[in-house]
Amino acid sequence: FFFKGLGLIYCLAFGSLLSQVQGLFGSYGILPISSVMRYVQQFGLSVGQLPTVFWMSYSDTMIMAVPILGVCCGVMMMVSSRYLRLWSLLAWGLYLSIVTVGQAFMSFQWDVLLLEVGFLALLFNPCHPSRWIRFLVQWLLFRVLFASGMVKLMSGDLSWRGLTALNYHYWTQPLPHIGSWWVHQFAPLFHQISTVVMFVIELIIPWFIFGGRRLKMGAFVGINVLMVSVILTGNYGFFNVLVMIMTLLLLDDLSWNWLKQLPPNPLSITNVTKRGRNMLYVYKVGVIGISVVIILLSFPADLNRFLSPNYQITFLRPLFNYVQPFRIVNGYGLFAVMTKTRPELIVQGSDDGVSWKEYMFKWKTNEVFRRPQWAFPYHPRLDWQLWFAGLGTFEGNRWLLGLLRGLSMNHPHVLGLLHHNPFSDHVPSYLRIMKSNYTFTTVAQWRKTGQWWVSGDVVPYSPVFKLNP
Numbered sequence: 001f002f003f004k005g006l007g008l009i010y011c012l013a014f015g016s017l018l019s020q021v022q023g024l025f026g027s028y029g030i031l032p033i034s035s036v037m038r039y040v041q042q043f044g045l046s047v048g049q050l051p052t053v054f055w056m057s058y059s060d061t062m063i064m065a066v067p068i069l070g071v072c073c074g075v076m077m078m079v080s081s082r083y084l085r086l087w088s089l090l091a092w093g094l095y096l097s098i099v100t101v102g103q104a105f106m107s108f109q110w111d112v113l114l115l116e117v118g119f120l121a122l123l124f125n126p127c128h129p130s131r132w133i134r135f136l137v138q139w140l141l142f143r144v145l146f147a148s149g150m151v152k153l154m155s156g157d158l159s160w161r162g163l164t165a166l167n168y169h170y171w172t173q174p175l176p177h178i179g180s181w182w183v184h185q186f187a188p189l190f191h192q193i194s195t196v197v198m199f200v201i202e203l204i205i206p207w208f209i210f211g212g213r214r215l216k217m218g219a220f221v222g223i224n225v226l227m228v229s230v231i232l233t234g235n236y237g238f239f240n241v242l243v244m245i246m247t248l249l250l251l252d253d254l255s256w257n258w259l260k261q262l263p264p265n266p267l268s269i270t271n272v273t274k275r276g277r278n279m280l281y282v283y284k285v286g287v288i289g290i291s292v293v294i295i296l297l298s299f300p301a302d303l304n305r306f307l308s309p310n311y312q313i314t315f316l317r318p319l320f321n322y323v324q325p326f327r328i329v330n331g332y333g334l335f336a337v338m339t340k341t342r343p344e345l346i347v348q349g350s351d352d353g354v355s356w357k358e359y360m361f362k363w364k365t366n367e368v369f370r371r372p373q374w375a376f377p378y379h380p381r382l383d384w385q386l387w388f389a390g391l392g393t394f395e396g397n398r399w400l401l402g403l404l405r406g407l408s409m410n411h412p413h414v415l416g417l418l419h420h421n422p423f424s425d426h427v428p429s430y431l432r433i434m435k436s437n438y439t440f441t442t443v444a445q446w447r448k449t450g451q452w453w454v455s456g457d458v459v460p461y462s463p464v465f466k467l468n469p
Contacts, residue, residue, distance in 0.1 A: 002137075003084045005245035006121055007077025010091040012238040013114060014070030016379045017098070021067055022413040023406070024105050024381060025098075026060045029413060030402035034058045036101045051325055052097040070094045085122055092118035099327065104388075104399050105381045109334060110239035115327040116140060117246060123287055130284065132291040134249050139295065141246045142206045144332045145223065147302050149202030151333030154306050165338040166191035166198075171440040172339040174387040175235040175363055177374040181452060183233050184440050201226045209250060216250040223247050235363070237379030293319070297329040305331060342438045343390040345461060349407065349428030353464070356432070357422035359407065361386070365438050366419070368453040382417045390435060394462040404431050408467050433462040 025033045037058045040050055047055055054062065073091035077084060096115055099106045117140065124133045152160040159165040170176060170184035201222045208219035224247055227240040297320050300313035307313075323329065344365050348356040360366045363375050364383040375383075382403075389397040406414025407421075408431060415421050437456040445451060 002124075002245065002248050003088065003121065004078045005248060006088065006117065007074045007091075009114060009238050009242050009245060010074030010077065010095070010118075011071055012241065012377045013095060013111075013379075014067040014074060014091075016237065016377070017067040018064075018071070020381055020417060021063055021098075022060060023415075023417040025063055025102065026413050028406060028409065028411045030382070030406060031103050031105060031399055032402075033063055033101050036103070049325055050100055051093075052100040053094065054097060054101055066094050066098060085124070088118060088121045092122060096327065100325070104385055104397075108237075108239075108379075108384070109330075109332055110237060110242060112327045112330040113140075113144065113239070113332070114242060116330055117242065119326070119328050123290060125283065130287050132284075132287050136291055136294060137246055137249050138209050139298070141223070141243070141250075142209050143298060143302055144243065145202050145206040147331070147333040148335075149199055151305070151336035152199075152202075155336040157337045159338045159340070160195070163192040163195045164188075165335075166195050168338055168340045169335070170233060171438075172342045173234050174384050175375060175380070176365075176372045176440075177233075177235055177376070178372050179232045179374075180234055181372055181440055185443050198226065213252060213254075216252075217255070220247045220250045231376055235373075235375040235380075237375075238377050241377060293323075294329055297323065301329050301331040305333070339391065343435050344438050344455075345386050345390045346434040346436060346458065347403070347407070348432055348434060349423055350430040350432075351428055353430045353466075357428075359418055359422065360420035362417070362419040365453060368438075368451045368455055371452055380417075394433065400433065400462065404433075404462075404465060407431060408465075427467065430464055430466055432460070432464045434458045435461040 023029050025031060027034055033054055037054055053066065056062070070091055073087045073094065076087040077091065080087070092115065095111075095118065099111050099115060102111075117137065120133055120136050120140070123136075124130065152165075157165070159168065167188060170180040173180065205219050205222040208215035208222075211219075224244055227244050230236060231240050297316060300316055300320060304312045320329070342365070346366075347359040349359065350356045358366070361383050363373050363380040364386055365372070385399070389400060394400060403414065408427060410421070410423065410427050436458045438453045441449070441451050441454055445454070
């Protein structure tokens with residue numbers, strides 16, 4: 001079930017890239033992979049420093065082939081019981097290839113989490129499941145949950161400590177949907193209680209992972225309740241489902257008694273030759289060695305963010321730097337500081353520099369009368385990254401130049417990432433990006449006006465770009 005669930009995650013991850021990969025990374029995309037590969041080749045980097053299949057080719061055909069092959073590998077993991085680690089290896093390598101060169105659009109925590117879980121799956125022998133690897137997945141699950149709780153407390157954000165953070169969260173998160181709007185309307189006391197429950201699940205429940213059977217079952221229930229709650233109140237791609245798949249390894253055989261007639265495991269073997277036992281012994285020794293390395297590296301990955309430079313764990317840095325390109329060990333922790341405003345970017349074009357028309361995006365907040373969109377389990381990476389850009393400056397998000405370049409050419413792959421192009425029959429003469437703060441309406445405002453959002457003053461975010469005729 002763990003491998004089949006991981007195959008499902010690969011299908012979701014690669015599948016959501018199919019409609020985006022050319023617009024994001026193609027030759028005329030926002031951040032072309034071809035530009036990255038030409039740049040690194042000038043500096044003589046090796047495959048070990050930049051692990052990606054795009055060393056072989058970075059043509060648009062290759063860029064499209066990677067997610068297609070990834071979906072196929074995920075499907076094989078779901079439907080077949082043979083060669084599970086082979087399909088898992090291929091899927092992991094293909095996803096690592098995109099993350100390595102994907103820059104801003106492949107930098108989300110669930111991307112590296114999938115790679116870390118996927119790497120552990122490569123060590124998981126379905127014939128003889130290793131307790132060490134099972135423990136490593138549980139250890140990773142603990143780190144993801146516990147680090148998410150700790151960063152909120154250690155950040156010094158008073159809204160978390162004062163239990164008021166969820167008063168802002170539902171409308172300031174990257175991509176709210178209709179469930180976010182409705183839950184935001186609940187009383188402040190509900191949000192305070194929800195914050196307490198969240199801290200219990202993130203800071204206390206994870207310790208149950210290392211307890212007996214009943215405690216593990218409690219962790220399974222608590223973590224999945226939190227993940228379902230997040231799905232019902234926000235768009236986070238495959239992240240929550242991936243965590244839920246990881247919790248399967250908290251269960252034992254007795255937990256599956258409701259499946260009265262499980263098919264026999266075709267991978268199980270009863271007679272092992274002497275040579276097979278020797279190979280199994282070597283495998284176990286290798287797994288233990290890798291497990292020790294991963295556990296050691298997880299401490300600086302998680303702890304150094306909380307420590308001043310003088311007290312950081314540095315003696316493992318050479319080893320950490322060596323494995324870092326493969327994303328085997330990563331640091332985690334979401335929403336350390338709660339954002340209390342929602343600055344939305346508004347991309348506009350004009351024929352005369354006076355009258356401006358707005359480009360509309362598929363999932364991010366655009367029109368105040370448009371209902372917040374449900375995207376799960378799809379992950380719209382451009383819409384997500386625009387939220388981060390709105391919190392910063394144009395100079396700090398130079399990838400926006402790639403977006404404007406694609407719009408200036410009316411390139412179909414970039415326009416395919418948008419909901420509406422107001423210049424479908426010609427290219428505008430001017431482009432600019434504006435910014436405005438948005439907030440959810442109340443139920444009374446919605447009933448009176450039909451608006452889901454209230455927008456503030458529109459102010460400049462970027463310079464005005466005059467396009468060549």
